[in-house]
Amino acid sequence: MAEKKVTGTKDLFQVLWNSANILRSKMDANEYKNYTLGLIFYKFLSDNQLVHVANLLEEPYTNLSEAQKIYEEAYNDVDLREELYENLQYDYSYTIAPELTFQSLLNDIHKGQFQREKLMQGFRDVETSDETFFGLFSDIDLDSNRLGTTQQKKSDTIASVMKELDGLNLAETSSDVLGDAYEYLISQFASESGKKAGEFYTPQSVSQLITRISMLGKENVAGFTVYDPTMGSGSLLLNAQTYSNEPTKIRYFGQELNTSTYNLARMNMMLHQVPVTNFKLRNADTLDQDWPTDEPTNFDAVLMNPPYSAKWSAAKGFLDDPRFSPYGVLAPKSKADFAFLLHGFYHLKNDGVMGIVLPHGILFRGGAEGKIRQILLESGYIDTVIGLPANLFYSTSIPTTVVILKKNKPDKTVFFIDASNDFEKVKTQNNLTDAHIDKIIEAYINKKDIDKYAHLADFDEIKENDFNLNIPRYIDTYEEEEPINIVQVSKEIQEIDKQIADAEKELLAMLDQLQVTDETKSIIEATKAVFRHD
Structure with missing residues (x-):
């Protein structure tokens, strides 16, 4: 053939x-x-x-x-x-x-x-x-x-x-054609898999957003290293190819707990023509045991979309783990969000950029999470908080947030972007278009206030808010409703009443024309009584 x-x-x-x-x-x-x-x-x-x-x-x-x-x-x-x-x-x-x-x-x-x-x-x-x-x-x-x-x-x-x-x-x-087709096939499986899709797929629009931010100004770096400790099918990692001018020299590092998904990630790498020597992937529990421990251990970009509010052991021994020990407390057993965040941040280079997608709760929950958040803010590690629209992910309909972290920030400001209302609806899902992503990227680069969209908060403002990063505290998106025109409303009510009266007259006339039988007589008389208000 x-x-x-x-x-x-x-x-x-x-x-x-x-x-x-x-x-x-x-x-x-x-x-x-x-x-x-x-x-x-x-x-x-x-x-x-x-x-x-x-x-x-x-x-x-x-x-x-x-x-x-x-x-x-x-x-x-x-x-x-x-x-x-x-x-x-x-x-x-x-x-x-x-x-x-x-x-x-x-x-x-x-x-x-x-x-x-x-x-x-x-x-x-x-x-x-x-x-x-x-x-x-x-x-x-x-x-x-x-x-x-x-x-x-x-x-x-x-x-x-x-x-x-x-x-x-x-x-x-062509590797581009084959890779794109394979990626699209994975996305279709994710669409049909429902909640199980969260195990292996991050929507391309979200992947593009955090990858572009993490690579700003580093597009020409040869040997760029990118790490995803909850890599799923590897789609998030592979986005780095698109935005690098040295795509064949990128080195990929990833870890995945689910064996089936880990296998899929390895296939995905090879189908995108990534040489075996350029990627190092591992099938293991990211939180249970730190990895990688052999060089390189820190990376130019850390990109993550971990399982939201997952359970973990939070065993006391982790307080001696260098990933978590600087914070004095551990993420709660019932919510491992900050455990994933701190693991990724630990493996970030001093001049690197980390982007992680998490539920909004990490911005304002108290207890141990509040203490961890405060230390990150006092250290100037949190750079930007981006509010995303609801229903972007196949696995959950909740709105999420992208947190951008850096280790070498010159100040303790935090830039907030509320992009929760910018999306297009595609069937049952919401989606970020290229225009929406460009808008976020432009705001991120300029770091200037935009009415009802973006705000640069200094450390004093954050401190006054008790280190609570809930976006509505910093960006007021309230739209004042237009004043009601009483005269116009009254006219509309009168017109509606007239239409109802006309409809009732028409119905009564139709009832009068109906042939009356023993079976329909009582029904017709009852209906007339209702509309004549007898």
Whole structure:
């Protein structure tokens, strides 16, 4: 089959989305995303290897079927096979046998000879090739009853998904196009996953906002480092590519507790053509044990959208942890918001910028949170507080706030922006447009008061407010209602009364014209009595 011609993200997305639709009726989005994204990634790895083999051997090819034949012939040459495998392992850190490539499995499907066991073996071979790929496909259960009630039905389901991808050459698809399509696919899964989406996805508009702020003035930095200790699918981290003039030199660091989501983040990095040497990701509990502890431990940008008001142990031993010890108290067990914030801040470079999305409660709650907030403010660490609209996230409808932190601020002022009313409604969600984001960025750069939108508060003002950062204390968005025109209202009431009277007369006239029977007589008389006010 000739390879499908993909002209841009939209076309590729349609093909990828069609493959997802096959599983939609069989399981919820939070499950079928693992199958769809995993199979797409396996094809990506397989296509890359086929193209690389053909190029290594300097053999001409016009499609993946021809590249597959080149690989099979080279593999059958015993003298060439070992050298070829060494090259593949060195260049890609993984090898897929010729009979296990995505293209070979598609050939089996077309012949009616597809076996899921071969696909499973392909997964295992990649996972054992290098520690980078360990457990990468562990969430894809090819023997799940969700795929079908019989072995044949299970195979047919997987084969149908693979056939939708038939002909696409993901190795020679632009990394921007493929990365954008993959990101969009993740966003669609998030939209369908509801509250579970919070585990793996931050809306692009929010990601863009905090990434742009964190990278202001550092667009030309080569070797820029970015860290997200609650990284989800890695989408927030990857936004740094968009705003850097040295995107190939960015180094990414991330941690994620959920294993499925951690696997998704690794796939996302590779599909965006980020070299394995440029990212270091970890599957662990960010709060339970500090990481990273080996260099580098501090980063140019820390970007976070942690789970809101999550529970954590808050064990007394954490008071000796350098992440939390300077504050003398710990975030409450029932609300780990400040624990996440302090962890991220601890790993920020002295000249770095941190952006974190949290619920508004962190701005004004008292107790231990109030003490932590006061120390941050007295140290001049909190730079900006941005109020966002409600219903931006798939996982919650509550309004959120972005807090920008810095370690080397020259003063203790805090800049407030109330962007809660700036959004567009898209179906059931609210969204920040590029214009809304630009407006916030411009206000952030200028740091000047804007009526009902922005205010630069000095430390004395903050102190007078008992270190409470609730945005309405600093920005008055009250709009005085226009005075009521009593004469006009009276005229409108009179007009409405006249319309009602006319309608009643019309109804009574209609009742008089109705044919009266024993069954309808009492109903008609009762209705007339009501409108004649008898």
